[in-house]
Amino acid sequence: MTRFIVRRLLSTIPTLFVIITLSFFLIRMAPGGPFAREKKVPPEILQNLLKKYHMDEPLPQQYFRYLGDVLRFDLGPSFKYKDQTVNDLLGTTFPVSLTLGVMALAVATFLGVLVGIISALKQNKWQDYAAMSVAVLGISIPLFVVGPVLMLVFALILDWLPTSGWIGSRAGWATVVMPVMTLMLPPFAYIARMSRGSIIEVIRSDYVRTARAKGLKENVVITKHVLKGALLPVVTYLGPAFAGIVTGSVVVERIFDIPGIGKIFVQSAFNRDYTVIMGDVIVYSLILISANFIVDVLYGILDPRITYK
Amino acid sequence: MTDDVILQVKDLKAYFKLDEGLLKAVDGVSFDLRKGETLGIVGESGSGKSVTNLAIMKLIPTPPGRIAGGQVIFDGKDLIPMNDNEIRQIRGNKISMIFQDPMTSLNPFLRISTQMVETIVLHQGLDKKAAKEKAIEMLKLAGIPAPENRIDQYPHQFSGGMRQRVMIAMALSCNPEILIADEPTTALDVTIQAQILELINELSQRLGTAVILITHSLGVVAGMCDNICVMYAGRVVEKGSADEIFADPKHPYTVGLIKSVPRLDKENKQRLYSIPGQPPNVINLPECCPFFPRCDRAMDICKSKYPPVADLGNGRTVSCWLYGEGK
Numbered sequence: 195m196t197r198f199i200v201r202r203l204l205s206t207i208p209t210l211f212v213i214i215t216l217s218f219f220l221i222r223m224a225p226g227g228p229f230a231r232e233k234k235v236p237p238e239i240l241q242n243l244l245k246k247y248h249m250d251e252p253l254p255q256q257y258f259r260y261l262g263d264v265l266r267f268d269l270g271p272s273f274k275y276k277d278q279t280v281n282d283l284l285g286t287t288f289p290v291s292l293t294l295g296v297m298a299l300a301v302a303t304f305l306g307v308l309v310g311i312i313s314a315l316k317q318n319k320w321q322d323y324a325a326m327s328v329a330v331l332g333i334s335i336p337l338f339v340v341g342p343v344l345m346l347v348f349a350l351i352l353d354w355l356p357t358s359g360w361i362g363s364r365a366g367w368a369t370v371v372m373p374v375m376t377l378m379l380p381p382f383a384y385i386a387r388m389s390r391g392s393i394i395e396v397i398r399s400d401y402v403r404t405a406r407a408k409g410l411k412e413n414v415v416i417t418k419h420v421l422k423g424a425l426l427p428v429v430t431y432l433g434p435a436f437a438g439i440v441t442g443s444v445v446v447e448r449i450f451d452i453p454g455i456g457k458i459f460v461q462s463a464f465n466r467d468y469t470v471i472m473g474d475v476i477v478y479s480l481i482l483i484s485a486n487f488i489v490d491v492l493y494g495i496l497d498p499r500i501t502y503k
Numbered sequence: 504m505t506d507d508v509i510l511q512v513k514d515l516k517a518y519f520k521l522d523e524g525l526l527k528a529v530d531g532v533s534f535d536l537r538k539g540e541t542l543g544i545v546g547e548s549g550s551g552k553s554v555t556n557l558a559i560m561k562l563i564p565t566p567p568g569r570i571a572g573g574q575v576i577f578d579g580k581d582l583i584p585m586n587d588n589e590i591r592q593i594r595g596n597k598i599s600m601i602f603q604d605p606m607t608s609l610n611p612f613l614r615i616s617t618q619m620v621e622t623i624v625l626h627q628g629l630d631k632k633a634a635k636e637k638a639i640e641m642l643k644l645a646g647i648p649a650p651e652n653r654i655d656q657y658p659h660q661f662s663g664g665m666r667q668r669v670m671i672a673m674a675l676s677c678n679p680e681i682l683i684a685d686e687p688t689t690a691l692d693v694t695i696q697a698q699i700l701e702l703i704n705e706l707s708q709r710l711g712t713a714v715i716l717i718t719h720s721l722g723v724v725a726g727m728c729d730n731i732c733v734m735y736a737g738r739v740v741e742k743g744s745a746d747e748i749f750a751d752p753k754h755p756y757t758v759g760l761i762k763s764v765p766r767l768d769k770e771n772k773q774r775l776y777s778i779p780g781q782p783p784n785v786i787n788l789p790e791c792c793p794f795f796p797r798c799d800r801a802m803d804i805c806k807s808k809y810p811p812v813a814d815l816g817n818g819r820t821v822s823c824w825l826y827g828e829g830k
Contacts, residue, residue, distance in 0.1 A: 398564070400607040406562055407602075408595035408622045408673075412587070418621070422612045498657040499611055 195494065198502030202490070206483050210476070214264065217475045218257055221468055228273035228466045247273065260472070269476070270469035274462075280473040283458060288477060290360060291447070291454035295440030297370065298377035299432070305378075306385025307428065313386065314393035315416070325386065332383030341376045341449035348372060358451035373450045377443055381435050385428055393424040426496060433489035437482035441474075509680055509713060510536040510559075510598075515573035517551075517558040520566065524787040528554040530737040531573070536681065541707065541714040543728035543745065545721060545760065547782045551737040552717045553603075556683045560600060561590050577681075596626040599674040603686040605666035609658040615642075616654045619673050626677040638676060645672035646702060664695035668702065675706055682707060683715045688723065700727060721764050725749060730818070733757050736783050736793035738809075743819035753821040755798045792824065800825060 229235055229243050244250045248259060263270055269280035309329070313322040349357040349372070359369045396402060397420055405419040406412075444456040455474070462470035494500050517529040529551045536542050544552045557563050559575050561582065575582040577598065582590060602608040610618055619638035623629055629637060635654070642650035645668040658666055667687060674682055684703055688696035704727055707714045718724060724731055724745065731748050733741040733756065741754040752758045759778040780797035792798075795805035804824050813826040 400602060400604060401610040403562065404600075404602065404608045404670075405610065406594070407560060407600045409591040409593070409625060410595075410621065411591065414621075419610050419613070423610075497612065498614075499659045 195491075195502055198494070199491065202487050206487075209483060210479060213475065213479045214261070214472070215257075217472060218260060219253075221466070221471055222253060224466065226466050228468060230466070247271070264476070269473040272467055272470050274465045274467045274470070280469045283470060284455065284473050284477060287453055287455040287458055290452060291456060292440045293361070294370070294373055294377060294446075294452065294454060295436070298374045299381060299436055299439050301374060302378035302382035303385055303428070303432065306382045307389050307425065309382075309386040310389025310393060311416070311421075313390040314397065317394060322390075326390070329383040329386045332379045333387075335379075337376055337379070337443065337445045338449065340379055341372070341446060344372045344375060345449070358449075360452050369450070373446050373452060376449070377439065377446045381439065384435075385431065388431060389425060389428055392427050393420060396420050396424040399423075422496065426493070429489055429492055429496065433485040434482065436485045437478065440481060441478050507538045508535045509538050509577065511574070511576040512536075512555075512559065513574040513576070515555065515558055515575060516571040517554050517563055517568060518571040519568045521786065526786045527571075527737050527788060528568070528785065529558060530785075532732075532734070532737075532739050533573075534732050534739065534742060536713050536715060538680075539708075539711050539713055540730060541704070541716060541728045543724035543731045544715060544717045544734060545719065545724055545731060546734035547719055549782050549785065550734040551785075552719075552734050553685050555734070556600070556685055556715060556717060559683070560594055560598060561585070562594075562600075595622050595674075595679075596677045597679055598681040598683065599677065599679040600683045600685065601667070601670045601674045601687050604690045605663055605670055606690065608670060609666055611658050614655055614657055615661075615669055619654070619669075619676060622673060623676050638672070641672040641676045642669065644675075644706060645669070646698075647672070663691050664699060667691060667695075667699050671699075671702060671706065675710060675712065678710060679712060681713045681715065683717070685717045686719070687716075689719075696723075703727075721760055733760070736785050736788065738793075738822065739820075740794070740823065741821045743815075743817070747817070747819060753815070753819075753826060754794075754823045755800050755825070756794050759797075792822075 227249075228247075229240055235243070241250070248256060251259070260270070267281075269284070272278050272280055272283055275283060309325045313325045316322045345357055348355045355371050356363075356369050361367060361369060363369060402415060402419055405415045410419075441455060441459070443454075444460050446452070447454040447456045455477070458470060459474050461467070462474060490502075494502050512535075513533050515529055515532045516527070519526040519528055532551070532555050534542065534544075544555065546552045554563065554568075558570055559582065561570070563570065570583055573583065577593065582593065585593075609615070616635055616638060619641070620631055620634045623634035623637050624631060627634070627637070639650045639654055642654060647653055647665060647668055653661075658669075661669060671687075682703070687703065688699050691699060700723060703714060703716070706712070716724065716728060728745045731741075731743065731745050732739045733748075733754065735756050741748065741752070741757045748757060749761065752761050756778070759776070762776040763778060765775055778797055783793045783796070785793075790809055791807055792801075792805040792810055795801040798805065802824060808824075810822045810824045812820050812822050814820050815826065
């Protein structure tokens with residue numbers, strides 16, 4: 195197990211290197227640049243700007259300079275946000291998205307598994323149909339519809355919750371409720387459907403029949419013999435879902451005016467803000483790699499048939 | 504004779520409601536099981552032998568299945584009307600089961616110790632430590648080498664034959680009065696089959712457990728069973744002591760089955776006999792003898808009415824128009 199963990203950790207280094215290299219050159223291949231405006235910048239000023247950001251150097255030289263900076267954990271200055279480094283930008287916005295994402299995913303997992311269990315145990319009864327209808331709605335209604343509707347009902351009509359803002363604002367933690375509710379909906383629906391399906395499958399398996407034949411109570415059969423096997427697919431899904439959700443949802447952050455990473459992600463791409471784009475890519479890949487790594491380790495713990503060498 | 508009967512199955516019926524129609528998997532099965540006896544239930548795939556035994560334990564998946572009638576009298580009480588709590592006192596404790604496929608019948612996520620100990624704690628009221636000792640003792644009885652080490656392993660670390668030994672140890676760990684073995688050797692290698700059957704035979708005799716052995720192999724039955732029920736299309740067609748049935752089979756189906764057993768002691772170069780045709784589809788079965796299309800002695804009456812049970816004395820019964828009053 196330790197050897198597996200060390201090897202996996204080491205293998206992230208070449209992976210990251212490839213990702214950084216590919217992204218670096220791909221972004222430069224896209225037309226335009228950080229200083230391309232509708233209104234032409236005078237050539238002298240442009241020259242100065244390029245010089246300041248070392249963009250007058252040949253591309254390979256820029257690439258190695260960037261690699262060197264990254265190794266010192268310096269992601270460089272932003273081209274668009276004056277006087278802010280990429281480290282500052284990500285350092286202020288990422289924790290916000292991380293908090294929102296972790297809460298949303300935690301709620302989604304808890305409710306999703308719960309609803310999945312109830313549906314599976316009440317298969318083809320009204321509880322099942324009701325839960326699965328909600329799940330289909332959760333998957334199919336876009337977040338830009340759910341968000342404003344929640345806002346309308348809970349903020350404007352009932353006046354229970356603030357319309358927007360984040361934890362630092364006057365409304366405090368109450369601001370969290372609606373964004374979490376909105377953001378958790380798709381993963382919740384997905385987890386509910388997935389856990390229902392796999393529980394139904396496991397409940398019919400031979401070893402569950404054995405457990406019943408031993409005279410175990412039904413709740414013991416479910417909690418001890420069914421759930422462990424049935425929830426493995428959910429764990430698999432949580433890895434990529436975590437990476438996706440904590441790197442921010444542009445839609446939810448826009449609707450509820452949350453200072454998260456999602457906005458920066460999109461704007462940097464439009465602005466050709468090279469360093470910020472690279473910073474986003476690195477953060478996203480790091481999270482995806484570590485989330486998958488954690489899932490793999492969890493798998494080894496949960497499923498005794500899997501051994502790592 | 505009847506006072507040492509421990510299990511009495513009377514006219515048991517188990518139906519499954521499917522999209523294609525009503526499947527009468529078990530349709531009026533009756534038999535008695537005596538203390539310490541080994542009863543073989545023989546029949547082709549789909550003859551209802553497994554469902555009969557799941558029905559005894561009330562383990563039929565409902566829906567689509569349900570027990571449509573009959574009685575299962577164990578220890579003076581009918582199991583069929585029992586609620587879940589009452590039947591759980593019987594399952595794994597008084598009557599336990601081992602299944603066909605040992606590869607899938609043990610929970611792959613739990614250690615053998617967990618799976619064995621939970622049963623013993625539940626039914627014997629021992630604490631975990633004592634239950635584990637008991638489990639180790641049972642594994643030793645079942646012929647698992649170094650049980651004190653192997654008990655903490657997971658099922659995938661055992662071979663098929665070893666897993667079936669674990670299943671047997673687990674099933675016998677609460678000293679049940681009845682062990683139901685549902686094709687316990689079908690999924691195993693031929694060499695292992697004999698060992699497993701020998702183990703069941705030896706342990707059941709030592710512990711005084713009565714065994715219901717479900718199988719499609721008459722060869723298995725011949726070596727082990729005192730009495731035999733032959734099932735066809737959800738009903739018992741012939742019943743009696745193993746010796747008598749092998750010496751003088753009555754029902755044309757039983758005759759066919761015995762003729763289909765390959766034999767080494769006879770010097771013949773003939774092709775192995777097989778009963779012509781296929782087992783019937785038991786969905787929406789008409790009211791006739793279900794065997795008549797494959798029977799070489801079929802008469803007109805076989806096509807229109809199911810034969811009554813003819814009692815030939817000495818516990819021997821047969822359902823065929825060739826015998827009893829129908830003759």
